[in-house]
Structure formats: C-alpha cells, structure tokens
Amino acid sequence: MATELFIPKLGQTVEEVKLVHWLVADGAKVSQGQEILEVETDKATFPIESPTDGHLHIGPFPEGEVVPVLAVVAVIGGPDDCFEARRPSNPVPTTMSTPTPAAARAAVPPVAASVQEGSTFASPRARKLARETGVDLAQVRPTGGNGTRIVARDVEALAGSAPVAGVRVRERVPLTGVRGLIADNMARSVHTTARVTLLMEIDATALVELRTRHKDRLSHEWGFAPGYNDILVKLVAEGLRKFPYLNARLAADAIEWLEPVHIGLAVDTDRGLMVPVVRDADQKGLRQVGAEFRERIERVKAGRALPDELTGGTFTITNLGMYDVDAFTPVIRLPEAAILGVGRIAPKPAVRDGVIVIRQLWTLCLVFDHRLVDGAPAARFLQYLKQRIEGIVELP
Amino acid sequence: MKPADRKTACSQTMKTQGVSRDDLLTYLRQMMEIRALENQIATLLGQATLRGASHLYAGEEAVAVGAVAALRDDDWITSTHRGHGHAHAHGDCHAKTPAARQEHYNQMMAEVLGKSGGYCKGKGGSMHIADVAHGNLGATGIVGGNLPVAVGAALAQKQKNSGQVVLCFFGDGASNTGNFHEALNMASIWKLPVVFVVENNLYGMSVPWREVSALPDVASRAAAYGFPGIIVDGMDVLAVRGAVAEAVARARRGEGPSLVEAKTYRWFGHSHSDPRVYRTREEEAAWKARDPIHRTRDDLMAAGLMTEEAFEQMKREVDAKLAAALAFAQTSPEPKPEEVDTDVFAPAHTTPADCAAEAQLRQRLRAEPPARVITYAQAIQEALREEMLRDGRVFIMGEDVGLYGGAYGATRDLFKEFGPWRVLDTPISEAAIGGAAVGAAMAGQRPVAEIMYVDFTPLAMDQIANQGAKNRYMFGGRTSVPMVVRTEGGAGRAIAAHHSQSLEALWTHFPGIYVVMPATPYDAKGLLKAAIRDDNPVMFIEHKMLYKEKGPVPEGDYVIPLGVADVKRIGKDVTIVTYSRMVLLALEAANRLALEGIDVEVVDLRTLKPLDIDTVVTSVKKTGRFVGVTEAYENTSFINEVMAQVNEAAFDWLDAPMVRVAAANVPVPRAEILEDIAIPNVERIMAACRKAVK
Numbered sequence A: 001m002a003t004e005l006f007i008p009k010l011g012q013t014v015e016e017v018k019l020v021h022w023l024v025a026d027g028a029k030v031s032q033g034q035e036i037l038e039v040e041t042d043k044a045t046f047p048i049e050s051p052t053d054g055h056l057h058i059g060p061f062p063e064g065e066v067v068p069v070l071a072v073v074a075v076i077g078g079p080d081d082c083f084e085a086r087r088p089s090n091p092v093p094t095t096m097s098t099p100t101p102a103a104a105r106a107a108v109p110p111v112a113a114s115v116q117e118g119s120t121f122a123s124p125r126a127r128k129l130a131r132e133t134g135v136d137l138a139q140v141r142p143t144g145g146n147g148t149r150i151v152a153r154d155v156e157a158l159a160g161s162a163p164v165a166g167v168r169v170r171e172r173v174p175l176t177g178v179r180g181l182i183a184d185n186m187a188r189s190v191h192t193t194a195r196v197t198l199l200m201e202i203d204a205t206a207l208v209e210l211r212t213r214h215k216d217r218l219s220h221e222w223g224f225a226p227g228y229n230d231i232l233v234k235l236v237a238e239g240l241r242k243f244p245y246l247n248a249r250l251a252a253d254a255i256e257w258l259e260p261v262h263i264g265l266a267v268d269t270d271r272g273l274m275v276p277v278v279r280d281a282d283q284k285g286l287r288q289v290g291a292e293f294r295e296r297i298e299r300v301k302a303g304r305a306l307p308d309e310l311t312g313g314t315f316t317i318t319n320l321g322m323y324d325v326d327a328f329t330p331v332i333r334l335p336e337a338a339i340l341g342v343g344r345i346a347p348k349p350a351v352r353d354g355v356i357v358i359r360q361l362w363t364l365c366l367v368f369d370h371r372l373v374d375g376a377p378a379a380r381f382l383q384y385l386k387q388r389i390e391g392i393v394e395l396p
Numbered sequence B: 001m002k003p004a005d006r007k008t009a010c011s012q013t014m015k016t017q018g019v020s021r022d023d024l025l026t027y028l029r030q031m032m033e034i035r036a037l038e039n040q041i042a043t044l045l046g047q048a049t050l051r052g053a054s055h056l057y058a059g060e061e062a063v064a065v066g067a068v069a070a071l072r073d074d075d076w077i078t079s080t081h082r083g084h085g086h087a088h089a090h091g092d093c094h095a096k097t098p099a100a101r102q103e104h105y106n107q108m109m110a111e112v113l114g115k116s117g118g119y120c121k122g123k124g125g126s127m128h129i130a131d132v133a134h135g136n137l138g139a140t141g142i143v144g145g146n147l148p149v150a151v152g153a154a155l156a157q158k159q160k161n162s163g164q165v166v167l168c169f170f171g172d173g174a175s176n177t178g179n180f181h182e183a184l185n186m187a188s189i190w191k192l193p194v195v196f197v198v199e200n201n202l203y204g205m206s207v208p209w210r211e212v213s214a215l216p217d218v219a220s221r222a223a224a225y226g227f228p229g230i231i232v233d234g235m236d237v238l239a240v241r242g243a244v245a246e247a248v249a250r251a252r253r254g255e256g257p258s259l260v261e262a263k264t265y266r267w268f269g270h271s272h273s274d275p276r277v278y279r280t281r282e283e284e285a286a287w288k289a290r291d292p293i294h295r296t297r298d299d300l301m302a303a304g305l306m307t308e309e310a311f312e313q314m315k316r317e318v319d320a321k322l323a324a325a326l327a328f329a330q331t332s333p334e335p336k337p338e339e340v341d342t343d344v345f346a347p348a349h350t351t352p353a354d355c356a357a358e359a360q361l362r363q364r365l366r367a368e369p370p371a372r373v374i375t376y377a378q379a380i381q382e383a384l385r386e387e388m389l390r391d392g393r394v395f396i397m398g399e400d401v402g403l404y405g406g407a408y409g410a411t412r413d414l415f416k417e418f419g420p421w422r423v424l425d426t427p428i429s430e431a432a433i434g435g436a437a438v439g440a441a442m443a444g445q446r447p448v449a450e451i452m453y454v455d456f457t458p459l460a461m462d463q464i465a466n467q468g469a470k471n472r473y474m475f476g477g478r479t480s481v482p483m484v485v486r487t488e489g490g491a492g493r494a495i496a497a498h499h500s501q502s503l504e505a506l507w508t509h510f511p512g513i514y515v516v517m518p519a520t521p522y523d524a525k526g527l528l529k530a531a532i533r534d535d536n537p538v539m540f541i542e543h544k545m546l547y548k549e550k551g552p553v554p555e556g557d558y559v560i561p562l563g564v565a566d567v568k569r570i571g572k573d574v575t576i577v578t579y580s581r582m583v584l585l586a587l588e589a590a591n592r593l594a595l596e597g598i599d600v601e602v603v604d605l606r607t608l609k610p611l612d613i614d615t616v617v618t619s620v621k622k623t624g625r626f627v628g629v630t631e632a633y634e635n636t637s638f639i640n641e642v643m644a645q646v647n648e649a650a651f652d653w654l655d656a657p658m659v660r661v662a663a664a665n666v667p668v669p670r671a672e673i674l675e676d677i678a679i680p681n682v683e684r685i686m687a688a689c690r691k692a693v694k
Helices: A101-106 A111-117 A124-133 A152-159 A177-192 A205-222 A228-242 A286-301 A375-390 B003-017 B021-046 B061-069 B084-094 B098-112 B147-160 B178-189 B218-225 B237-252 B281-288 B292-302 B308-331 B337-341 B352-367 B376-390 B414-418 B430-442 B454-468 B504-508 B521-533 B582-594 B613-623 B638-653 B672-678 B682-693
Strands: A003-006 A016-022 A035-040 A045-049 A054-058 A066-068 A072-077 A195-203 A248-250 A255-257 A263-265 A267-269 A272-274 A315-319 A338-352 A355-369 B076-078 B166-171 B194-200 B229-233 B258-263 B373-375 B394-398 B423-425 B446-451 B484-489 B514-516 B538-543 B550-552 B566-569 B574-578 B600-604 B607-609 B626-633 B659-663
Touching: A035 A072, A035 A177, A124 A152, A124 B638, A177 A272, A195 A375, A205 A228, A205 A286, A205 A355, A205 A375, A228 A263, A228 A286, A228 A315, A228 A338, A228 A375, A267 A286, A355 A375, B003 B237, B003 B292, B021 B061, B021 B084, B021 B098, B021 B237, B021 B292, B021 B308, B061 B084, B061 B166, B061 B194, B061 B237, B061 B258, B061 B292, B076 B147, B084 B098, B098 B308, B147 B166, B147 B178, B147 B194, B147 B430, B147 B454, B178 B194, B178 B218, B178 B430, B194 B218, B194 B237, B218 B229, B218 B258, B229 B237, B237 B258, B237 B292, B292 B308, B352 B521, B373 B376, B376 B394, B376 B414, B376 B521, B376 B550, B394 B414, B394 B430, B414 B423, B430 B446, B430 B454, B446 B454, B454 B484, B454 B504, B454 B538, B484 B521, B504 B514, B504 B538, B504 B607, B504 B638, B514 B521, B521 B538, B521 B550, B566 B582, B574 B582, B574 B613, B574 B638, B574 B682, B582 B600, B582 B626, B582 B682, B600 B613, B613 B638, B626 B638, B626 B682, B638 B659, B659 B682
Parallel strands: A263 A315, A315 A338, B076 B166, B166 B194, B194 B258, B229 B258, B394 B423, B394 B446, B446 B484, B484 B538, B514 B538, B574 B600, B574 B626, B626 B659
Antiparallel strands: A003 A072, A016 A035, A016 A066, A035 A045, A054 A072, A195 A355, A248 A255, A267 A272, A338 A355, B373 B550, B514 B607, B566 B600
C-alpha cells in the first residue's frame, strides 16, 4: 500500500507553498526521514522528509508550481506503484494570496509548456539556467542555432545577470530559495519605502558595567549571560509600547498601529539572512526573551526553524557590531515601519563636564519609513532608548 | 592379438618407456574419470539441467592422458574447446593426494556447471577451463586459437632458458587455420620447446578430414616447417605417451618442435545438438571396439598387473568420486551478481599520488623553457630502452624491428644493444605475433609486440582480443596478460586505404584491453612506460605523422598513469575532445579561433581506455559546448562513445548539440586532394567550433 506524501502545514499562516525542487528522481528509492522535496513559503524554503521507505512516484506538479498545504504531491510505495492510481483528489493549483515578485515568478507556467507552445527550442543548459533563475523561456529571444534555439546567454541576458564583457564569472549563485526571497524583499523595500536614517551616539558605559557585574552570576543561574541584543530587544519592546507609531504597518488605505509587539532579530546563516521572531517581547522577562532567541537562532542556523518562528514580526533589530561596524543604514523589512541598526560598543573619547574622557560609546541607527512616521516622533523614540541606556541601573 | 603376445608387447613397452604398474593404473584411472565426467555431462545435457555448449572428450582419453604423462610438473599445456580431458589429465597429475585429486575433479565439474566453486569461478565454463598457476594455460573456444599462444609460452621458456616444454593440443580442424601454419613456422625458425599434439578425430564438426585436406595425415605438414611429424595410435595411451615423450625430450634438448598426430575418435557428436548424420553407425561401432579404456584394462590384465576385481573396485571408486564431484558442483553457490564486472582488468599499480606527480611534471614542463627536445620516435625508443634495462622480462618482437630498427625507426639500435632474443625479427605472421605475445605474457614475460600498421591488426585480432584480452576474465581472474602491442595508424603519407586508417574503435570495443594514443613525445614516452608496466594487454597506437614531431621530454624515468586526460589548452567557449595527431590540429584551430574571439579548450584524451570521462565532463560543464575530433571513420568511431557518455553525464550543461569532426566513411584515398577531403583538417575543426558556439 503506497503512502501519500502531502505538504504539511508549515505554520499557522501558511496556506500554500511552491514546489521548489525534488531532491530525488521520480521512481527512485527513498528512506524514511530522507529529505526528498524542497518547498518555499513566502518566508523561507523548507525540506520535506519522506514519511516512509519505498519508491517515490511524483505527481503531475512541475517544479515551480504553487500548491495548497495538505495537497498530495507524490506517493511512496513499490517500484511499480503510480501516482494517479493512488491520488485521492486533484488539488487545484492556485497562486499565492499575497502576490510578491517571488510568488509571481512561481505562477509562471512551467518551462516545458512554454517551449512546446512556441516554435523555439532551448538548450539543456538554457533550460537549467532558466529553472535556476526563474526566467520564463517564453520571454527569451533565441540567438543560438541561427535564432532557432535559446541558449544560456539568452537566458542570462533576460535574467539581467549576463556577465559583463571581459569579466570572468567565477561562480554563479542561483537566485532561488532564501537567496531569491532576500533579493526580492530587499529590492521591493528600497523601491517602495521613504527611508530616513537617524544616527544617535549613546554612552553605554553604565550598561557595560551593569552587564559585566551580573554576567557571571546570570550565566550560572540562567545558563547564559544576557547579551546587548537581548537587553536592547527588551528596551525597544518597552519603547514601542510608548511610541506605538513605530510598531505599525501600511495597509492600502491606512496606517495600522499594531497591538502586539513582536521583535525580529536578524541572524546571519549559511543559507542567507534569516529573522527569527520573539512574540510579545514587551511582556516577557529578559531571561525568557534571551532564552527564546537562543533557541530560535540555533534552529535557524541548523535550517530547522518553523515558519511561525520566522514570520509575524512588527519591528526588527539588526546588529553588525561584532564586525566592528560603527553605524549603517539597514533596509526596512516590509511591511514593518522601521528597523534598528546596531553598531559596536567601543571605548572612545567623549566630553564630560568640559573634559575629554574615555567612555563606552554606542551608535544606534533608526531607519524608518517616512510614509508612516515623521522625523521628530522617530527621534523621540531614539532619544527614549538613549535615556534608558545611559541611565540604566538594573537589567530590564 | 593373443593374450600371450599382448602380455609380451605391454611388458616390453612399459620397460622401454620406464612406466611402472602404478603409472599404468593411474593412466587407466584418469581415462575412466574423464569418461565418467563426460558421460555425466551428457546425461545432464540430456536432462536439460545443464545449459551451454559442451564438447565431450569421450573416446579420445588416451591422447590427453598419454601426452600429459610425458610431461614434468613444471611443463605447460594449452587446450581446446574439447578440453575436459586435457584439464583433467593435467590437474590430476598436479594433485598429489586423494583429497587434492577429488578437489580438482570437483572444480572441473563445478566450472562446467558455471558455479562459483569452479576453476574459473563459473566465468569460463566448459570451453575455458584453465589453471595457469600450475601450467595449464587454458582452453579456448576458437578453433586453432591456442597454437600461437603455445608458441609464445615456448618462446618465454627459450628466453628464460628454463628447460620447460609446452604441450599444445589442437584438433584436425585447427590444422587448416592460418594460426597452425604461422605457429608451426614461428616455432621452427626459433627451435622453440613446444610439442604440437593434433587430435585427429576425423571430423571438423561434421566435415570429414579427407574432404578438407589433400594430404591424408596432418603429420605430413610438419615437413613444410622442417621438423618431425609422427603418427600415433590415439587409442593406445602408451603409444601416445611414448611418441610425446620422445618429442618432449627433443624439445628439451633445444632441437625444436615436433608434431605428433594421434588418430582418434570422439564417441559423442561435436556437441550435444549434433545428430551425427555424417558418420555411419558401423564406423562408430568399429572405433568403439577400440575403446582406449578397454585397451589399457586388457593390457594390464593380460600382463597380470590387474584383476577383474581390482578393475571393478576402480570403477566403483570412480563412480563415488564422480558422485562427490557432482554433489559439490550442484551445491556450489551461483556466482554473486557483483562478480559480473570483476576480473576484467588486473588492478593498476599507479596511485593518485602518481597522477598528481605527473600533473606537476606536466605543469613544470609547460612553464619552464624546455631543457631537452627530442622526436616522438626517439621518445618511444627511449621508453623501450629504459624499460628493457629496468626489467629483463621486457622484450620486443615484430616485423623489421631488429637491425632495421622498425618501419618508423622506433626500435633503432635496440637490436645491437639487447641482441636477437630480446629484439626478435618475426616472420610476417601477425596472428602469431599477437598470440605469441599473449602466451609469453601468461608465462611470465612482458612482451612488446609491434604490428607495423594498425591496418594489419585485424589479422591479429583473434589472438589479441579473444585470447589476450579475455583470458583473465574467462579464467576467473587467475591469470594476467601483461603485454603491449605497439602499432601506428593515421593518414598523411598518401599511402592509401591499407596503410592510413585509424582503427582504434575496433580495439576499444573489446573488454579487457586498454587503448593508448599519445600525441606528443612527452606523452609517448611516459605512457609507453606505463603500458609496459601495466598488467593488462595494451594496444598502443602511435601516429605515423608524429614520429618526427619534436617536443620537450624529461631524461630518465617518468610514468604517465593510464586513464588521465590532459587539458592541452584552457578555454571557456567550447571544448574540443580529441587524441593522437588531431590534438595538434585542434590546437592550431584553437589559436586561429582565438583571433575570432572564440576561446577553445582542448582536451587530449591520451588514453581512450581507460577513459578519463571526468576531465571531459568538467570541461563541458564549463563551456557547454562539445566538439569531438577523430581521424577515424565517423561511423561508430570512438568519439561517438565519448559523446554518449557526455550526454549521460552532462546533458543539462549542454548549450548546443554536440558536433563531430571525423573521417569520411570511405576507404582512405591515395590522391592528396581526396585524402584531404576525407580526413579532418584545421578548417573543418574551426567550422565545427563556430557551429557549436553560434
């Protein structure tokens, strides 16, 4: 009896996924727990594991097609089983409900169909490249074989990634999966938001001393010592309660101030930038916030984060201080209203009471979308953070 | 014959030959065991529980047993498709205890049944039983196939001065093959220690000997080669033993070969499916009345050396032994499926470190100004000379390789340095050259045989491909055939269709043989040394237009491992895969295409087998375009195989259809203008590259 392979519900908000890539060939033997399919939600890509041992028989969904969750996309059984006989229902492929450029690409008809419809052929290399870059071959002008065959350079030209003449490309990283999502989201943000950046230098000497004082004890009691990111998440969350216009999003006809405060923290992983989220950070203690982030970051880095852990943020913090960056202007993660860029804490000369002294200085960079917030209110939020940090006497 | 006369005759013969009662009882037992084995196999075939061809030896037992009885333990035999008798007589003599003899009998039966416990692990079967470790160079399915092999094994004994003799069995049918004449001639000119034993059972399959030979006796043909031809009663074990013993003694004395013709008869048909319509039942009955087993039994009894009871006891023992062998064979496991592709080649001695060292040497040679430049012919000669100095087993044989120094000068001066027994001028007998190399290699030498033109290699194809290339596999991995056949091919000298071909595809087709085709002097020297040291047959095909080409070649020893291609030019737009002289044309085409902005990568395969497909695929994945260039006929050329493998391994990386540039499917014409059209040139290679990148 063949076992059905269906798309699991990858989180509360996920209704559809895109079939990115089958990791094993149709008909091949698979074993229970083996990753056999990569799917993509609007947030990230996820591997789907085989529920059993057997031969994989893939259903009639081309790679790139969007299917609803719980759709049966393959069966796993004996070598001679076939998908059709076991298929209980025929889910109607739909497009993503909130179209993004990535989803729009996913909705493009499969490559083979477009080639069959037209009279042009595409080389195997061109097809492979088109798959990897999401280029629709129907849109490509063929130049190979006297204009009868789409070749790799034609796809490259449309993908906008044609190597500049005379420049040798060492390696091509296809814009698929997480990398493709990052590219789409960042471009959309930069092209649609009205970005303003505020830089503020903060004296973190008291914070450094406070953290140093409690570090060993908490490390022993909590199992970890809270870092500056954890403390900042707490301070920001509490600040957003007081300045709700930065905990907001832009709808079609309104600015929506959001009830919960969910803070995202940008994390660098092998698969690209990921943003695990801690919900209701304002209502949780420092210990819980720190513990949740640690657990999530670990899962994100292992590629095992759940979709709900990567979605639903209302404000994002990104820290490049560990790379000795002093200040930078990050890109707002849509549909959020602002993002906080965090530089390094370093001893620097400062003027106190007319005297140059060495203090632990820290630059915070608030990037906000001027469509939702004006400069002065945003500055007030940053000033609030400065006061909290400079006057800190106990951990939040 | 009256019993009294019989007694006298038998006693006298035994005395003359120095044969004891025990010896004669052993001969009788061996003959009965052969008969029992053959009868059992006939039964199994009749029950259809045994498949495959079995050519049964029943009736001819006295020949194998008598001839092998005349040998020393360190002597050698070669056998035939009707070989169970030879293998049993030989194996039984080498087994020194009853247990060892039973084990030998078991292995015979298991091999006939194609079981893993057989002499050849079930890979050879009835027609290919061998025991090379003990001097049985094996049976062959090709009639006459082992005559040249026996000559080569005998040549090895002569070179080693071992005092050992080779006994070569064959049938009346084989004595009408070219191999017979080439082998007998070659053995006689070099006075080799070989005894040819022809089992004349009167029929070559169905055709009577009298209809295919004007001479009534095969033995008469020995006169043509200047050595004795003796006729003997093949139904009399002592008569056979006596004649062969005399021939063996003559061979051991260094006086050369003999031909012993044993007149005999097979009880069964040629094979199981033979209705024997070509012979009368009266004729069969007359021969069966002369059963060699009865003859020996009666002799023993007449001489008072054996009682009726003793004979019955011997019969019971043979039956028990046969039952045990059958039980062993039937319970012996089938060969494991993974055995299907083991034993094709002897393992390589080269390591990844050798490959890395050679890659470094190549890089250094390209980076530095050449310290020494010599021709391709000199590089070949240097490799031969160095290997002959390094290893006393290496020797050269071929047409005009001696004083003349080879048709293209590749063996120049070696005759003077190494003498006539290590640089042998052969008769114009390509089959015997190939087969002698096989036999010498199996007997421990490392021959380098030269076939003057690759166009002539089909004359030696059976010997090199059917015997040399397959013996290791057929014999269950229990032999190796370390030999090199040097030859040259290619067009360019306006010498037309019999001296200008590129026939490498004939050779790459056979399993068990490597094919090497160097393009530069550096490659030629390093690859030839590797080929000589390799334990497998290697077809080393040079190119006649390259002998005068010069290039940097390191002095002294270096080896290029077989199966490593060389990227002769790095490029990004299109990959040319080629070998031999076409490498030079491809490089010229690449240099000219660079002016058009097309950046060509040139991969020189260097060895076609083993094929370095990884280097080819890596290049195709980079460029996305493949142009295969070969000087061979386009139809079924080796480059087609490369294209099929690229298609399997790199289809998704191809950006254009693969393109071939090959010779026209016509005999190579004499007229230069036609030859230039028929053979790839630089312009055609350039056009193919333009087509691929267009």
